[in-house]
Amino acid sequence: MSEAELPDIDEARETGLDEDDRLKPAFVRAILDAVEAGDNEGANALVEPLHAADIADLIEIAPADMRASLAAAISERIDGDVLAEMNDWVRDALVDALNPRQLADIAGELDTDDAVAIIEDLDEEDQRAVLRALDPDDRAAIEEALSYPEESAGRLMQRELIAVPEHWTVGDVLDYLRADDQLTTDFWEIFVVDPAHRPVGTCNLSWVLRTPRVVSMTDVMKREQTLIPVDMDQEEVALRFQKYALISAAVVDPSGRLVGVVTVDDIVHIISQEAGEDALLMSGAGDGDINEPIRDSYQARVRWLIANLFTAMLASGIIAAFGGAIEQMVALAVLMPIVASIGGNAGTQAMAVAVRALATNQLTKSNTLRTVRREILVALMNGLTIAVLLGSGAALLYASPMLGMVIASAILLNILVAGLAGVLVPVVLERLEQDPAVASSVFVTMVTDSMGFLAFLGLAVLSGLVTMG
Missing domain, CATH: 3.10.580.10 (CBS-domain)
Structure with missing residues (x-):
């Protein structure tokens, strides 16, 4: 890149952040262009006014194959505060490129909790090398912190106090x-x-x-x-x-x-982290980090998709058992997904409320029955509303009052079951000392899909609307 093509540093620096304090694409591009052109002085001039958190964002935003060269170009700006603000996956990759002495110098600048966050994910051999390079007082404090369980107050706390x-x-x-x-x-x-x-x-x-x-x-x-x-x-x-x-x-x-x-x-970070983890676990998306290696994301997600495959086969088995009835009335096949879909959404709503209440200690053994009764009442009100709307629409569309009554009854029953499952599945998992955010969605979806198909098709047969043969 010629000198004439290099970015206007003064102009880029003045417009680096947008109104939401996020790095502008043009600003990021200007820094990366300077790095690619070997203009480390220009890159540092652009980065100089940025806060440590913004520098961390800059490195995270950069393409993975450019992070190392970017970090090398602005190495004077990368200190312990920048590493402490950085995404775990990106930080681990950069830390691997530093030698123990450099890591020790950075860790020595930080409070104990931030230093531990950097050192705890290193290989055991690298940990020992970094600890040996630390001052005795810092080494003792960090070794003590590492002796406590992960995600405990001992790892989270600072030793620096009055x-x-x-x-x-x-x-x-x-x-x-x-x-x-x-x-x-x-x-x-x-x-x-x-x-x-x-x-x-x-x-x-x-x-x-x-x-x-x-x-x-x-x-x-x-x-x-x-x-x-x-x-x-x-x-x-x-x-x-x-x-x-x-x-x-x-x-x-x-x-x-x-x-x-x-x-x-530290608590603000933990609250944000835990809330994000629960949401991702409920979806089966693993860490859900866009910087996570593709193979790790695949492994985290595919096992839940396989679990969903087997639960979906149960619902398919129910449909197959009523195959003859469905052949007699095409409307059954058209309306079945509506019953399952609405039941699934109702179950997801109740499950989200229950998981959050468990996570914040609002749902305990002392008020479990009251919470269950509340969700059943909400489900009953929702079910009656949707049943009237859907039942009336189906009766008019297909000129069959009996079909309207069948689907109205099925949707009411499925929403009631969904509300009950949405609360009880997370509660049971929590009582079994399992994370309710991890597997609740799989079981709730299985219950609502299976019950939706069974209720609709079963009521259609019981009402005489169709026969099994």
Whole structure:
């Protein structure tokens, strides 16, 4: 590319983000063109004003075969904050290209939780190499975090926090914060601990700044606090933050000692991640990440399609059993998909409500029966409405009041069954300690399709509208 063909850096930089703070295609293209032309200085000039999250987006948006060269061209801009914001699949690919010393330097810049997120997915040999290259204090903190289960509070928490003895005054705390330049600089809560390092209270930084120096911390602090067990699942941690409107919370080990803190910025990420995972699991789409390797996406999706194949064969078997009846009246074949489709949609609605309620602890053993009754009532109202509309339409279209009554009865019955299955299938899976988001859709679809065909064709035979022969 000639010098005349290189992008106008000033113009591209000024218009890099659109009104929704997303990178514009022309801006991305300008950076990639500069990289391809070997103009690393121009690429860096474009990237220079971007936030770490935008740089992470830039690398994710770039074609897979250009990410390595792009990262090399703007390597001075890629730090721990950029890697922490990056998509897991893209980050793993870039991390594999870095040597242990580079990774150690990046990890040393980050809070413990972000450093762990980068190191935990490395091969065991690479993990050991990176840990050896870290400073002793950082290595000890990260090794401790890696000893906790994945997706637990121990992996999520930061070790960087402010904890002070309960006998200190506000003045002691202020002097300590000003004198020790090794303390973390990003905090808004101070934890008060007893001699065994167990948290006895918490105090907002603003309270300390507005309180006279002579006042004891025990007189300023709030004794009621939400403590997070170190082995608690991150989804449960997020629910506690949501329920109690927390900004941060102390993490304690089995003996009650303060070992870390979870902050709301981590929880926002977890809530988004868990919500996305549930939606994708319900659809059988695996991780559902556009950066996921094609082979991994195939393996994640095909097993559920195979499961759906076998459940669909059950519905097909029901249709085959009524083959003679269908031959006598073409309208049955025309109307059957409507019964199954509407029942499936009703089941999906109830299932989505139940899975979300289970995920947020709104649906528990104490209110399961009440929830089931509620969904049955909603299904009954929906079923009556659709039954009247569909039954009337079928009776008029085919000049057969009996056909209208049959399909109205079938749709009402199928929607009732769909509402019941939509709640009970996720609840049963949850009671069996299985993720209700994973397999609920397969079972609910099987129930609604099979019941829809069976109810419609069976009622048609029972009513004398058609015969089995």
